[in-house]
Amino acid sequence: MRWRPWEIAYLEAHAGDGAEAVASHLGRTVNSVQIQASRIGVSLRRVWECPRCGQKVYTPLSGVSGWCMRCHLAESRDTAAEANRRIREKIAAEEREIAAIKRERQRYYSDTTRKRQKLKKLRKSRES
Numbered sequence: 001m002r003w004r005p006w007e008i009a010y011l012e013a014h015a016g017d018g019a020e021a022v023a024s025h026l027g028r029t030v031n032s033v034q035i036q037a038s039r040i041g042v043s044l045r046r047v048w049e050c051p052r053c054g055q056k057v058y059t060p061l062s063g064v065s066g067w068c069m070r071c072h073l074a075e076s077r078d079t080a081a082e083a084n085r086r087i088r089e090k091i092a093a094e095e096r097e098i099a100a101i102k103r104e105r106q107r108y109y110s111d112t113t114r115k116r117q118k119l120k121k122l123r124k125s126r127e128s
């Protein structure tokens with residue numbers, strides 16, 4: 001069966017979807033698509049376009065993010081960095097709280113010591 005112009009146009013536009021996808025869309029055999037592609041000099045190498053960076057890549061997009069590996073990794077790095085920032089903040093807040101409690105406790109200790117000395121002095125002055 002001869003290839004019609006619109007089929008060739010479709011093949012040119014969708015070659016990156018791979019031979020099987022094009023064959024299935026056009027209702028042709030994979031072999032027929034491969035022969036036609038080689039005749040018109042079109043590569044059937046699978047290519048994906050990342051919706052985030054717009055780059056064409058030759059490895060499947062991430063099943064999790066739907067992005068190319070670079071975008072996916074960059075995103076998961078940023079998520080990890082954010083989690084790290086949050087945990088550091090929690091630790092710092094905890095440390096500030098403990099330091100404040102220690103300062104307060106020290107004030108009580110010092111004040112109690114001063115009051116004991118004062119009481120001792122007052123009792124001494126009553127004796128004399």
Ligand SMILES: [Zn+2]
Nearest residue numbers: 050053068071
């Ligand atoms: Zn990308």
